[in-house]
Every structure is written in C-alpha cells, then in structure tokens.
Amino acid sequence: MKLAILLLRRRAISSLPVLLIVVIFTFFLLESASGDAVDAYLGSIGGGDAALRQSLRESYGLDHSMLARLWLYLSSLARLDLGWSVAFDRPVGALIAERLPNTLLLMGSATALSFGFGSALGILAGARPGSVRDRMLSIGSLIVYAIPSFWLGLVLSIAFSVKLRWFPIAGIETIASGKTGFSRALDISDHLVLPVGALALIYLALFLRVMRAGMGQVWRLDFVLFARAKGLSRSRIVLRHVARNALLPLVTMLGLQSAAMLGGSVVIESVFAVPGFGRLAQEAVNGRDAPLLMGIILTSAVLVIAVNFLVDLVYAGLDPRIGASEGGA
Amino acid sequence: MTVPSISRRTLMKGTALLLASTALARQALAQAAPAGGRLVVAADSEPKNLNPAIVASNGVFFIASKVIEPLAEASFDGKDGLAPRLATSWEGSADGLSVTFKLRDGVTWHDGKPFTSVDVAFSALKIWKPLQNLGRLVFANLEAVDTPDDYTAIFRFSKPTPFQLIRNALPVVTSVVAKHIFDGSDIAANPANNKLVGTGPFKFAEYKPGEYYRLTRNENYWGKDQPKLDEIVFRVLPDRASAGAALEADEIQLAAFSAVPLADLDRISKVDGIKVISKGYEALTYQLVVEINHRRKELADLRVRQAIAQAIDKKFVVDTIFLGYAGAATGPVPKNAPEFYTSDVATYDFNPAAANDILDKAGYKQGADGNRFKLKLRPAPYFNETRQFGEYLRQALAVIGIDAEIVNADAAAHLKAVYTDHDFDLAVGPPVFRGDPAISTTILVQSGTPDGVPFSNQGGYANPELDKIIKQASETVDTAARTDLYRKFQQLVVADLPLINVAEWGFITVARDTVLNVSDNPRWAVSNWGDTALQS
Numbered sequence: 001m002k003l004a005i006l007l008l009r010r011r012a013i014s015s016l017p018v019l020l021i022v023v024i025f026t027f028f029l030l031e032s033a034s035g036d037a038v039d040a041y042l043g044s045i046g047g048g049d050a051a052l053r054q055s056l057r058e059s060y061g062l063d064h065s066m067l068a069r070l071w072l073y074l075s076s077l078a079r080l081d082l083g084w085s086v087a088f089d090r091p092v093g094a095l096i097a098e099r100l101p102n103t104l105l106l107m108g109s110a111t112a113l114s115f116g117f118g119s120a121l122g123i124l125a126g127a128r129p130g131s132v133r134d135r136m137l138s139i140g141s142l143i144v145y146a147i148p149s150f151w152l153g154l155v156l157s158i159a160f161s162v163k164l165r166w167f168p169i170a171g172i173e174t175i176a177s178g179k180t181g182f183s184r185a186l187d188i189s190d191h192l193v194l195p196v197g198a199l200a201l202i203y204l205a206l207f208l209r210v211m212r213a214g215m216g217q218v219w220r221l222d223f224v225l226f227a228r229a230k231g232l233s234r235s236r237i238v239l240r241h242v243a244r245n246a247l248l249p250l251v252t253m254l255g256l257q258s259a260a261m262l263g264g265s266v267v268i269e270s271v272f273a274v275p276g277f278g279r280l281a282q283e284a285v286n287g288r289d290a291p292l293l294m295g296i297i298l299t300s301a302v303l304v305i306a307v308n309f310l311v312d313l314v315y316a317g318l319d320p321r322i323g324a325s326e327g328g329a
Numbered sequence: 330m331t332v333p334s335i336s337r338r339t340l341m342k343g344t345a346l347l348l349a350s351t352a353l354a355r356q357a358l359a360q361a362a363p364a365g366g367r368l369v370v371a372a373d374s375e376p377k378n379l380n381p382a383i384v385a386s387n388g389v390f391f392i393a394s395k396v397i398e399p400l401a402e403a404s405f406d407g408k409d410g411l412a413p414r415l416a417t418s419w420e421g422s423a424d425g426l427s428v429t430f431k432l433r434d435g436v437t438w439h440d441g442k443p444f445t446s447v448d449v450a451f452s453a454l455k456i457w458k459p460l461q462n463l464g465r466l467v468f469a470n471l472e473a474v475d476t477p478d479d480y481t482a483i484f485r486f487s488k489p490t491p492f493q494l495i496r497n498a499l500p501v502v503t504s505v506v507a508k509h510i511f512d513g514s515d516i517a518a519n520p521a522n523n524k525l526v527g528t529g530p531f532k533f534a535e536y537k538p539g540e541y542y543r544l545t546r547n548e549n550y551w552g553k554d555q556p557k558l559d560e561i562v563f564r565v566l567p568d569r570a571s572a573g574a575a576l577e578a579d580e581i582q583l584a585a586f587s588a589v590p591l592a593d594l595d596r597i598s599k600v601d602g603i604k605v606i607s608k609g610y611e612a613l614t615y616q617l618v619v620e621i622n623h624r625r626k627e628l629a630d631l632r633v634r635q636a637i638a639q640a641i642d643k644k645f646v647v648d649t650i651f652l653g654y655a656g657a658a659t660g661p662v663p664k665n666a667p668e669f670y671t672s673d674v675a676t677y678d679f680n681p682a683a684a685n686d687i688l689d690k691a692g693y694k695q696g697a698d699g700n701r702f703k704l705k706l707r708p709a710p711y712f713n714e715t716r717q718f719g720e721y722l723r724q725a726l727a728v729i730g731i732d733a734e735i736v737n738a739d740a741a742a743h744l745k746a747v748y749t750d751h752d753f754d755l756a757v758g759p760p761v762f763r764g765d766p767a768i769s770t771t772i773l774v775q776s777g778t779p780d781g782v783p784f785s786n787q788g789g790y791a792n793p794e795l796d797k798i799i800k801q802a803s804e805t806v807d808t809a810a811r812t813d814l815y816r817k818f819q820q821l822v823v824a825d826l827p828l829i830n831v832a833e834w835g836f837i838t839v840a841r842d843t844v845l846n847v848s849d850n851p852r853w854a855v856s857n858w859g860d861t862a863l864q865s
Contacts, residue, residue, distance in 0.1 A: 034738065034741070034742035034746060035743070036741065036745070039740075042744065042783045046761060048783070051465075053782065088377055098539075161580075169578045170575055175540065270567050273567060275539025
C-alpha cells in the first residue's frame with residue numbers, strides 16, 4: 001500500500017511535463033496540417049463567400065496569432081477548462097465525458113477478453129512447444145493477426161447480423177428504447193458482442209504469441225529443468241513455474257497495447273457506429289477542431305499513464321524484485 | 330429488385346406522358362398508404378448547425394427539411410417545377426423590384442403559435458440575406474419585406490432582381506423560421522439552431538450525438554392526412570459499407586444520398602425486399618468538373634485545354650466510375666435544368682490522337698521520356714467518384730504526354746490548397762447545380778473571386794466577354810432574355826474551357842419495399858416526407 005502511494009505520487013509529478021509536451025506537440029502538429037476549422041466547415045456546408053469566411057474566422061478565434069492561441073488554450077487548460085469545440089459547437093469536456101464511457105467499455109471488455117483468452121491459449125500452445133496443437137494455434141493466431149480490423153468487423157457483422165440476425169448490426173444500444181437498469185445493460189452488452197469480438201480477436205492473437213514465446217524461453221531455464229528433475233507433474237510445471245514467469249512480458253504488453261487499442265477502436269467504432277472516443281477523434285481531425293483534438297489526446301495520454309501505472313503495480317505484485325528496487329529508491 | 334425509374338435521360342427528353350402516368354400511380358399508392366410506424370434512415374453526418382435558414386446545404390436539409398419548410402418545394406409536375414409549401418403563390422413585378430408571396434392560412438408553429446408574414450419577413454431580412462451561405466447572394470439586393478396582412482409578404486429589392494432567379498432559388502434558400510424564437514437573440518448562437526421549431530410535418534424530438542436524430546409526428550400539420558409516419562429516426566452510420574448491411578438486416582429502411590456505395594448496388598438490388606432508386610435528385614445535380622489553374626502558362630493556352638478535353642473519355646467515366654449512374658456533361662448547365670440547358674455547344678469527342686496532334690502543333694514537344702510537361706492534380710476528397718476520376722485523369726493525360734502527379738488530401742487541406750493557396754494545376758471538383766446558374770455556377774468562371782471562397786473560380790480565369798454576360802444576366806428581369814443569356818453563357822464556357830465539365834450525377838436511394846412514396850419530387854431526400862409511409 002505504501003509502495004502504491006509512493007509510486008502514484010512520483011508518477012503524477014513526472015507525468016505533468018509529459019502531458020504539457022503532448023499538448024504543445026499536438027497543437028503544432030494540427031497547426032502544420034493544411035486547412036483550418038473554417039475551411040473544413042465551409043466545405044461541409046457547400047461553400048460560402050469571402051465575407052462569411054472572414055466572420056467565421058473571427059468567431060472561431062482563428063484571426064489571432066498561433067502563439068496567442070496556444071497561450072489562450074494553455075491558460076484555460078490551467079483552469080481545467082478543455083475549451084470549446086468548433087466542429088460540434090459544444091464544450092469539449094462534455095463531448096469527451098459523453099463518448100469516453102462507450103470506448104472504455106469497448107476497450108475494457110476487449111482487453112480483458114483478449115488478455116484472458118490470449119494468455120490461456122498461449123499457455124496451451126507453449127505447454128508442448130512444437131506439438132500439432134501448438135502449430136495450429138500459432139498459424140491461426142498469425143492469420144487472425146494479419147486481418148485488418150475493419151474487414152474482420154464487416155465479416156462479423158455480415159455473418160452474425162445480416163445472415164444469422166443474432167446480434168444488432170450497429171450502435172451502442174437500441175434507439176430510443178426507453179430501457180433502463182438491467183434490461184438496458186443487457187441491451188448494451190448485446191450491441192457490444194460484435195465490436196468487442198472484432199477488437200478482441202486481433203489482440204488475442206498478439207497476446208497468444210507473446211505468451212507462447214515467453215513460455216518457450218522459460219522452458220529452457222534451469223529452475224524448470226530442476227522442477228522436471230524433481231519429477232513434478234507436467235501441468236504443475238506449466239502453470240506454476242513456466243506460465244507464471246512468462247506472464248511478465250504479457251503484462252508489459254498490456255500496458256503498451258492499451259494505447260494501441262485506442263487507435264484500433266477508431267476503426268471498429270466506425271464500422272459498428274459506436275459513438276465513442278475514436279470516432280470523436282476522427283471527426284475532430286476532419287473538422288480541424290484543435291481544442292477537441294487536444295482534449296482527446298490529453299485524455300488519452302492520461303488514460304495511458306493510468307493504465308501503465310496499474311500495470312506497474314501488477315508487475316510489482318508478480319515480480320517482487322521490481323517492488324524491492326522501487327521501494328528502496 | 331431494381332425499380333424502373335425515370336432516368337435523367339428520359340426526363341430530359343421531356344416525356345410528359347411518362348411523368349403524368351407515374352404521378353397517377355404515385356397518387357394511387359399514396360391513398361393506399363397506411364398511417365403510422367417508425368422509419369429508420371441512415372445519416373452519415375451530424376451538422377453542427379441544423380438550421381436550414383442559416384446553412385443551406387444538403388446535409389442540413391436532409392434532417393431539417395422535415396421540420397422547417399421553405400416557401401415552395403421542387404416538383405416534377407408543378408408550374409415552373411415548383412409546388413407550394415408555406416407560400417401558396419408567388420408573383421414578380423415587371424420591373425423586377427418586388428415579389429409578392431401569398432402565404433398559407435392556418436399554419437401553426439410546433440410550439441402552437443400561428444405562422445404569419447412577420448415570420449417570413451424576419452427570416453428574409455435577419456437570416457437569409459445576412460447569414461445564409463447562399464441567401465447572401467440571392468437576396469443581396471433585398472431591401473425590405475412589406476407585410477400588409479398576415480398572409481402577404483412583399484419582397485422589395487433595391488435593384489431589379491430577376492424573378493426567375495428568386496423562383497428557382499425558393500426551395501433552397503427560403504426555409505422559414507419563427508420570429509418569436511429568434512428575435513432579439515444572437516441568432517448564430519440560439520439553441521433553436523439545433524432544437525428546431527418549424528411548421529413541417531415532423532417535430533424535432535431528440536438528438537443523441539453520435540447515435541441518432543428522432544423526429545415525431547406533428548398532429549397539427551397543415552397538410553391534409555399528413556404526415557403518414559409516426560416517427561423518423563436518422564441513425565448515424567459513419568461507415569458506408571455498414572449502411573448496406575443495416576438495410577439488409579432491416580435495421581434501417583432507407584439510405585439516401587448514395588449512402589450505399591455504387592459498387593454495392595448491383596448486389597443489394599438482388600436482395601429480396603430492397604429497391605434501388607435513382608430518381609428524386611434531379612434538382613440536386615452534382616457536376617464532375619476539371620478545374621484549371623490558368624496561372625499556369627501551359628494551361629492558359631486554349632489548345633492545351635482542348636487537348637485535355639479530348640483526352641477524357643466521358644463514356645468510360647460514366648460507365649466505369651459511376652457504373653452508369655451518371656450522364657456525360659456537355660457544359661456548365663446540366664441537362665436536368667431544361668429551363669436553361671442547351672446542347673448547342675462545342676463538343677470535344679474522345680480522341681487522344683487528335684489531342685496529341687494539337688499539343689505537337691502548339692509546340693509542347695514530348696521529351697525523351699515521352700512527357701511534354703508535368704502537372705499537379707488534386708482530386709477533391711468528397712466522393713469516391715471524384716477520387717477515382719482523379720486516377721483516371723492521370724492515366725488519360727499520360728496518353729497525351731502530360732505527366733500528372735496526384736496529390737490527395739482531406740477536405741480541409743484540399744479546400745485550402747485549391748481555393749486559398751492556388752497550389753494546384755488541375756483539380757477535380759464536384760460543384761452542385763442549384764436550380765439557377767446564378768446561384769453557384771457562374772461563380773465557377775467569373776473573374777475576380779477573392780481568395781478562399783470554396784467552389785469558385787480560383788484558377789484565376791478572366792474573360793471580359795463572359796463576365797459581361799454574367800453581369801447582364803444577373804440584372805435581366807425578362808425571363809426569356811435571361812434564359813437566352815445563360816444559353817450564350819454555356820456556349821462561351823464550352824468554347825473557351827475555363828473548366829471542363831465531364832459528367833453530372835444524382836445520388837441513389839436504397840430502400841426496403843415497405844417504404845412508400847419515395848422519390849416523388851426532384852429534391853425528395855431533402856423535402857418534407859409528409860406523404861412517405863410504411864407498409865404495415
């Protein structure tokens with residue numbers, strides 16, 4: 001517990017400059033993209049004249065210099081105000097609060113599933129390296145991993161929504177159903193099966209391969225040899241000694257993947273029309289909506305930092321050596 | 330199954346008989362149409378401002394036109410191609426200085442207050458003229474709106490304004506909003522821009538960002554026995570491939586504006602219970618145009634432009650890129666605007682050999698690599714077809730020794746590069762013909778456009794003769810004379826090729842068979858859907 005608080009405090013302090021760099025970098029990145037919010041808006045409404053363009057630029061604050069805008073943004077950020085989205089004409093904070101839960105639900109379920117099944121299958125594959133079972137699983141995971149997520153999403157929706165009609169095709173819940181409580185939760189989970197499935201399958205393959213590779217390495221270590229020499233049962237060796245140690249890189253992977261999955265969910269959210277964070281980011285880029293995009297990236301950065309913090313805690317639990325060195329520092 | 334619909338071509342031939350017969354069939358259907366039900370429709374965008382009085386664009390109309398109505402709507406069989414909505418009649422004065430509208434009696438706003446001429450005057454003077462992207466042009470000379478009684482609005486212009494223009498613009502620029510809602514507020518920031526209050530057959534009920542818009546039946550609608558539906562839900566489906574799948578799964582019943590990609594139409598038309606309809610977009614014709622930067626020395630040479638025009642196989646473009654759902658263009662006015670259209674223009678038949686010949690004679694010799702010169706080609710990102718045409722154009726130009734490098738960008742970057750920075754040699758643009766050449770067509774070739782105006786003449790083309798005709802037409806009150814001027818306008822544009830019109834297309838609606846009275850006017854997708862019904 002003491003360790004966790006220590007870690008948290010240290011992490012929070014060290015994260016602040018990281019977040020500041022993220023914000024400034026994003027700002028200049030978006031600045032360097034050709035076209036601004038007014039260009040994007042005029043394009044979407046089919047045109048307008050020069051005076052309309054000018055008045056829009058003024059009302060969006062685009063007539064200020066680049067540095068003045070950055071300063072304005074940073075100072076409002078210091079007051080914990082994420083600013084105003086020009087593409088949606090609503091506060092950025094509200095937009096994010098609305099969309100984030102959907103994505104967290106999607107990503108959380110997909111991560112749990114892919115981690116759970118991925119490591120289990122990885123253990124199965126790595127328990128008898130070189131066996132038929134191992135080869136089947138390895139080849140299968142390679143194939144799944146090579147499939148683009150949007151394609152997998154489409155195939156799943158055609159198979160299970162259009163043909164079999166088992167699951168709804170799109171959205172996060174039934175439109176204007178008026179459902180509440182448990183029946184609403186059931187409805188949402190029904191809608192999540194396919195997008196979560198598509199997202200999880202891709203990452204499952206990754207976890208499977210990392211787990212299998214990790215086990216392959218541990219098998220060759222002396223303590224496993226010793227365990228075998230002691231005459232321990234194979235299943236005990238696999239689960240107690242090999243898998244437990246091979247799990248460490250998988251946990252590291254989990255932290256890294258949480259960031260990648262945010263990106264992967266953009267595609268899945270589009271295919272399944274889930275009103276999530278990834279789609280919001282896409283719309284922010286298309287609309288050249290600087291405050292919104294920065295709000296999204298900032299939130300994602302905080303999320304990734306938080307997930308990595310949790311991963312470190314788990315890591316410390318799994319491998320006492322790490323906890324010892326952190327505690328001693 | 331594919332419904333045999335009136336194609337552009339038959340419509341152009343003016344087969345009134347055919348029109349009349351389908352109109353009768355439609356009426357019979359309309360009577361048989363049962364009332365009630367929820368229609369779920371695919372929507373691919375969520376406009377940030379849903380007020381059609383401020384933003385006259387198809388994306389806004391698609392949803393808002395069911396709630397807020399214009400003075401008149403486009404019609405297949407009405408006089409001058411119009412059907413009355415909030416106005417029952419309209420008449421221009423001979424001097425072009427006024428237009429008198431008689432308004433519908435007994436119409437109420439969704440909040441129960443009566444609709445009167447005061448609302449029309451307010452919308453015109455406070456919104457259409459100063460704020461609306463297209464109204465700023467059409468109503469530039471609008472000075473006052475007299476309201477002698479509740480049901481008469483007289484528009485007064487400071488300069489003679491062609492009645493023909495006002496009439497043709499009615500469906501697009503005259504969405505009426507309630508004065509009592511907007512008066513005294515900051516109009517651009519009024520929450521009613523997204524929580525619409527109108528007079529239409531449907532009331533705005535709910536918007537869930539990223540998910541859907543829901544409209545419900547207006548019990549007090551002025552239209553007799555309308556609306557037929559209880560509810561319309563516009564479901565946000567950003568991915569085009571999923572719109573087709575959602576139709577197949579019967580989760581949505583209708584996808585308009587080619588939400589189902591052309592490449593999927595053949596397959597989906599064979600699905601039982603789904604029909605593919607190409608009718609209902611006649612007044613929203615999009616044009617596929619090669620925009621030319623005349624600042625570039627080679628492109629300022631008419632012979633080069635002619636050679637480019639001859640290098641393009643329009644038939645191939647129509648058949649392969651648009652899969653037949655388009656027509657070859659002859660000039661800057663589409664055939665779907667028979668009031669103005671003339672086929673009496675120069676033609677550039679597909680003939681790469683002749684094009685090569687012209688370029689040789691003009692002195693643009695092929696280098697050792699076979700190229701005469703290099704160009705930067707920017708296809709607009711709005712439609713699959715504009716991008717695909719960009720690829721085709723690159724190949725077509727290679728045949729005549731012009732090496733075009735394609736630069737793809739997203740919408741904001743494309744607009745900036747072409748219309749503000751002029752960083753292009755050729756661009757592929759999809760302008761829309763909006764009922765009258767004065768609305769968004771003449772701007773494509775008129776000289777002196779300031780930088781940054783999207784969908785305008787940013788190639789720096791200047792032709793005093795053409796400018797004179799455009800100016801004359803904008804002031805000519807006499808309809809026949811004005812129409813003649815626009816015929817001449819077409820001939821001049823095609824002769825001098827400030828831009829090259831390649832094809833013109835409307836969109837495709839895909840619907841379940843259960844949806845009745847689809848596509849019964851030339852702006853159907855953006856009209857009020859009062860008679861649209863669901864077969865129970």
